Amino acid sequence: MDSAGIDRFEAGRGRLASIAYRLLGSAADAEDAVQDTFLRWQAADRERVEVPEAWLTKVVTRVCLDRLRSAQARHERAAGAWLPEPLLEGDPMLGPADTFEQRESVSLAVLTLLERLSPVERAVYVLREAFTYSHAEIAGILDITESASQQHVHRARIRVASKRRRGGEADPASARRVVAEFLAAAMSGRTERLVALLTDDVTAISDGAGLARRLRYETREQVASYVRAGFRPTPAKRRLAGGSPEIHIALVNGSPAVLAVVDDRVVGAVAFEVSDGKVASLLGIAAADRLTRLNEAWQQHEPAAPVINAW
Template sequence: MDSAALDRFEASRGRLASLAYRLLGSAADAEDAVQDTFLRWQAADRERVETPEAWLTKVVTRLCLDRLRSAQARHERAAGAWLPEPLLEGDPMLGPADTFEQRESVSLAVLTLMERLSPVERAVYVLREVFSYSHADIAGILDITRSASQQHLHRARIRVAAGRRGGGEVDPASARRVVEEFLAAATSGRTERLVALLTDDVTAVSDGAGLSRRLLRFRTRERVASYVRAGFKPTPAKRRLAGGSPALHIARVNGSPAVLAVVEDRVVGAVAFEVAGGRVAFLCGIAAADRLARLDETWRQREPGAPAIASW
């Protein structure tokens, strides 16, 4: 491959990675899809490629659809064990963040909701809502008609909207204050205050400290508050599992405030929050090491501020 062809691919790598991440919900799988796209580009008759960006977009999208349709992916998702892989703020794989729709599309809440979509609906939704492709372009990428693209988008919007909590975008500083208050209540045992900080339709999901084969799901304010209180209550067994007594930091993950549990610069757990109307509408707790690998790597490369709680 000549340097011009390599440069052309590298100029598209970031966009391809953020597209693949939104389609797959996994940074590791997204990186694999981008690498496979590079191999296809390397082997292609590039003289016949009229628009490299469109060609690369089509290839990476098709590869992602193949992964979503694979037997292994269907089994994991059907078994209820799937959660999106969280990314720390500033990770280039989060991609474009100029509009509310672009920022919302990488929230853990929306990535989880997109599991309700078929692979094609998911692709149409991401290509149209996030990357502003026309229906004509999407039809060419997916080999469907423009009418079919419009229908897929309509169904995808309805399904995502049906599961959304709250209204529009929340000021980051305000959302952080809610999470700080929530953390204080959770670690002090003030269950009544926790309940008051939750929306009426709150939902919580967790991978059970990385030990559960199926996701744990909680609904109603009382059940979520009870789960949170139990989860944030320190015990010797939890400290052994974490490898020490974690410091709790407030950071931003996938565009939302989050609490990170850190032991000796190693992220061992993350709880991401969605805030609506001054209360918590969605929580996502992740502790499985494979889901935290990229976030942990990014965290180690930064100089974190003072923790909210120095020793949990």
């Protein structure tokens, strides 16, 4: 391939990776999908490609749909421990964040809800909500009619909205304060204060550190009990983590998260969704293979001081 062909692909690599990440929920899988797209671009008769951006978008979307429909992907997601991969704020794979819809579409809460959609519904939702493609453009990308695109996005919005909490978008500073207060209550073991900081319909989901099926808690009392036990330091937890972690609060996928860090290595992350000054959902991820990219980003930036120096 000549340098012009490579440059044209590289100019769109970030956008392709952002699309793939939203569709697949995994940074590693997204990188693989982008690489597959590059190989197809390399083999294509590029002189016959009238609009390279549209061609590349169509290919990366098709590659992702094939992965979502594969037997392996269906098995992994059905196994129960699958959760989306968290990304540290500033990661270019998070993509556009100019509008509320774009920020929401990459939140871990929404990425988890997108698992309820069919692959085509997921693709239409992502292309429309996060990348503002027209229905005509989406129809061309997916080889469906404009009417079908409209129907898919309508159904997807309803299914996502039915499980979403609507309390307005929390600004990062106030959300961080809520999480800091929540963490202090969790560390103190004050169950009544924990319960008071939870919405009535709060949920908490954990990947079981990759060792068990996904765990889900759906009442304030269950969530408070889970959090109180999870944040209580024990020698066994320190051995599992490889030491005594520092506890940091950082932004992950646009939302505040508590990170446990040992020797500059993130060993666990709990992402929070804050609504009207309370915690609406928690998502706990500790499987090492879901923290690889976050770790790479963490080691390349200067974190703020930990809120707890030695857990």
